[in-house]
Amino acid sequence: xxxxxxxxxxxxxxxxxxxxxxxxxxxxxxxxxxxxxxxxxxxxxxxxxxxxxxxxxxxxxxxxxxxxxxxxxxxxxxxxxxxxxxxxxxxxxxxxxxxxxxxxxxxxxxxxxxxxxxxxxxxxxxxxxxxxxxxxxxxxxxxxxxxxxxxxxxxxxxxxxxxxxxxxxxxxxxxxxxxxxxxxxxxxxxxxxxxxxxxxxx
Numbered sequence: 001x002x003x004x005x006x007x008x009x010x011x012x013x014x015x016x017x018x019x020x021x022x023x024x025x026x027x028x029x030x031x032x033x034x035x036x037x038x039x040x041x042x043x044x045x046x047x048x049x050x051x052x053x054x055x056x057x058x059x060x061x062x063x064x065x066x067x068x069x070x071x072x073x074x075x076x077x078x079x080x081x082x083x084x085x086x087x088x089x090x091x092x093x094x095x096x097x098x099x100x101x102x103x104x105x106x107x108x109x110x111x112x113x114x115x116x117x118x119x120x121x122x123x124x125x126x127x128x129x130x131x132x133x134x135x136x137x138x139x140x141x142x143x144x145x146x147x148x149x150x151x152x153x154x155x156x157x158x159x160x161x162x163x164x165x166x167x168x169x170x171x172x173x174x175x176x177x178x179x180x181x182x183x184x185x186x187x188x189x190x191x192x193x194x195x196x197x198x199x200x201x202x
Contacts (some may be wrong), residue, residue: 002153026068031107035115061123062122070129086145100168151196
């Protein structure tokens with residue numbers, strides 16, 4: 001039964017731990033096949049579930065995929081760790097679980113990247129449910145640095161919050177250069193920190 005809640009149609013969750021298993025299977029299929037080749041049949045097979053079970057919970061593959069990449073254990077959010085410095089926070093966030101050196105989230109992005117240009121609904125959901133929480137976490141890191149006096153209050157946080165992912169994604173999917181801790185440190189030390197601290201220079 002589909003219920004209405006605050007004007008949003010909500011489908012019943014799959015019982016027990018099966019929903020998590022389905023979401024993890026979906027992430028794995030996206031990483032392996034990409035969004036365009038993913039089918040409900042493929043996910044059902046990977047999750048050892050019936051296709052009817054999937055359609056009772058998610059009406060389209062876009063709904064399933066977006067739910068999976070925003071909730072599955074295999075595609076975690078980076079942790080918000082306050083190390084006491086902007087550099088330390090960025091390294092912790094970018095190089096830990098869910099960061100740019102974590103194979104699964106990067107494989108998922110690779111699997112979605114072509115479809116995001118063509119599917120407006122997928123793009124909107126991806127921005128709102130996958131990107132937005134991660135960008136908000138990055139903004140908090142810069143805001144803490146402002147509060148500590150590490151960087152000036154006039155720094156362009158919105159621009160800097162997207163700089164590291166933009167450089168890493170460009171290297172990974174345009175230049176074919178695998179994200180590594182070394183590459184991330186180069187971007188942080190040679191691009192992010194000088195730009196962030198430039199506003200303090202008189």
